[in-house]
Amino acid sequence: MKAGGTKAGAVLAALADLVYPAARECLWCGRPAVRPGRPLCPACLDDAVRDGPRSAPAGLVAGRAVAVGSYEGALREAVHRLKFSGWTFIVPLLGELLTGAVAQSGLWTADLVVPVPLHPRRLAERGFNQSALLGAAVARSFGASLEGRALVRTRATRSQVELGPDERGRNVRGAFRVPHPGLVAGARVLLVDDVLTTGATAGECGRALLDAGAAAVDLAVLAIAGGDTV
Numbered sequence: 001m002k003a004g005g006t007k008a009g010a011v012l013a014a015l016a017d018l019v020y021p022a023a024r025e026c027l028w029c030g031r032p033a034v035r036p037g038r039p040l041c042p043a044c045l046d047d048a049v050r051d052g053p054r055s056a057p058a059g060l061v062a063g064r065a066v067a068v069g070s071y072e073g074a075l076r077e078a079v080h081r082l083k084f085s086g087w088t089f090i091v092p093l094l095g096e097l098l099t100g101a102v103a104q105s106g107l108w109t110a111d112l113v114v115p116v117p118l119h120p121r122r123l124a125e126r127g128f129n130q131s132a133l134l135g136a137a138v139a140r141s142f143g144a145s146l147e148g149r150a151l152v153r154t155r156a157t158r159s160q161v162e163l164g165p166d167e168r169g170r171n172v173r174g175a176f177r178v179p180h181p182g183l184v185a186g187a188r189v190l191l192v193d194d195v196l197t198t199g200a201t202a203g204e205c206g207r208a209l210l211d212a213g214a215a216a217v218d219l220a221v222l223a224i225a226g227g228d229t230v
């Protein structure tokens, strides 16, 4: 089995196979994956990006926005495996998809990539912030800086998915803070998140960054959940 042609790559792939046997197969349709560590087959990858990149939801506080695709099918499954099964080895693949959408949309001119933060308790439970991993991949691709400390979540919030439209705004209002405004002052920020539900979270992050002096805040997400307008 080839893995990028390097010994280190082969070792990593072998480890991924040990830890994640399913990584050999497409996580959505079960057909063989093309390469270990990239558990989506070409057909499902095409499906994941079929309706993307998509542009800004109306009313979002942040400026322009782009998503790889809809939060359904293979893309939804990939996000679930990352967040809830700890499949961090899928980040390079998802990072590539997000980077592609950002490149096509022209949002790559940002100075600074800022991930939507998790509350410290959620971060401790999960062990990683998926948005920070995705943000790092995007920042690396474009030679931009990643600033994981720019935003902090000052209180734990419920998952937006559990809430009705009215509750979602209240749930995240005032939940984010920029502890060191000097980190973002004058910068064009690309905010990165995994899933956009109503845009309330991204909107609050955008507001906090702009209040702290950011010159602009655009948004890149992997997936837009159903019902969101674009």
Ligand SMILES: [Zn+2]
Binding pocket: 026, 027, 028, 029, 030, 031, 040, 041, 042, 043, 044, 045
């Ligand atoms: Zn597939």
